[in-house]
Amino acid sequence: MKYGARNNIVGTVKSIQRGDIMSLVKFEVTVPAKMASVITTESVDDLKLKVGDTVQLVVKAVHVLPVKEA
Amino acid sequence: MKYGARNNIVGTVKSIQRGDIMSLVKFEVTVPAKMASVITTESVDDLKLKVGDTVQLVVKAVHVLPVKEA
Amino acid sequence: MKYGARNNIVGTVKSIQRGDIMSLVKFEVTVPAKMASVITTESVDDLKLKVGDTVQLVVKAVHVLPVKEA
Amino acid sequence: MKYGARNNIVGTVKSIQRGDIMSLVKFEVTVPAKMASVITTESVDDLKLKVGDTVQLVVKAVHVLPVKEA
Amino acid sequence: MKYGARNNIVGTVKSIQRGDIMSLVKFEVTVPAKMASVITTESVDDLKLKVGDTVQLVVKAVHVLPVKEA
């Protein structure tokens, strides 16, 4: 399968907290990963982003989609 | 600063592709990271997710928010 | 009303599961629909997407916004 | 593959508009589909949503993830 | 029309920057607005959020959907 998404990170399930409708699943990522972000060019300039910068990549948990081999 | 998000991953900028409105920024993540996903409890059951499972975490690049110390 | 979104699909409510904070609503879509996706051009190339391809369109339920006539 | 998402719709690519960083891909969905939405329980009450209601399901194109068999 | 979303803010268009595929639209919000956020209960605790706290509400521009009367 090929996904139309730039971030495909391999993780291991560490815990599952079941709720009535939504559940919170936690993962450990040990393999070095590549990540990608699409932001406005205006934000690139505002952040003065340049190669070599160290940044924090913040992602709300609702945007993380787990995919498992059937 | 504290973020109301479960994913805070440290990354290093590897490349920046500037576009007219949107830009694509790529990062390398070397530090082992913890990630979290919120999905429906129904999806947890459908995926038969359990502790120890290896999964792929797919995230569209538009959902990744870089934060940089001023 | 006009929406700044490319996907406007007509659906009929089939079930509602109420939770403490979030609820899960299911719909049936019978009318043929048009859908649209914005992805990186890099993803288009990676997927080797071309006219006529059959693909799966995956959308997390938290991104679906129901709108109802008052 | 199993996805931690409630919406998996089969579509056929109708057109691809390539941009510098982002591209817009359009699909035709002919198979009847099931869709799901997660909203606040407060919104369910505000919309007075009930089984049998016809609603519009609005989704921004950036939230639609195409997946293709390799 | 009623939207299954907790944030409905009235804004006036200040500028439009047209790009090949995506455009960036800026708005001025003068009317006092109410906003709402859904985060994990774990994040609420991590942030030690309590009534009266002043916070910054960060939203990526791709998540803002303009709706206009026809």
Next chain:
Amino acid sequence: MKYGARNNIVGTVKSIQRGDIMSLVKFEVTVPAKMASVITTESVDDLKLKVGDTVQLVVKAVHVLPVKEA
């Protein structure tokens, strides 16, 4: 801190509704705010958006990220 997001709105917490996994937090925004939206150029044309237009900015609560000074 600098965020790769175009919307940074100052708000005061008015109420917190704790749920099992997710919580709903409400804010009051009194300061005039600037907002930004990224939509397809096609949507700009469909909406016939122009400077001076009054629109509604709809944002699902799951997309609002509160950030608090530590």
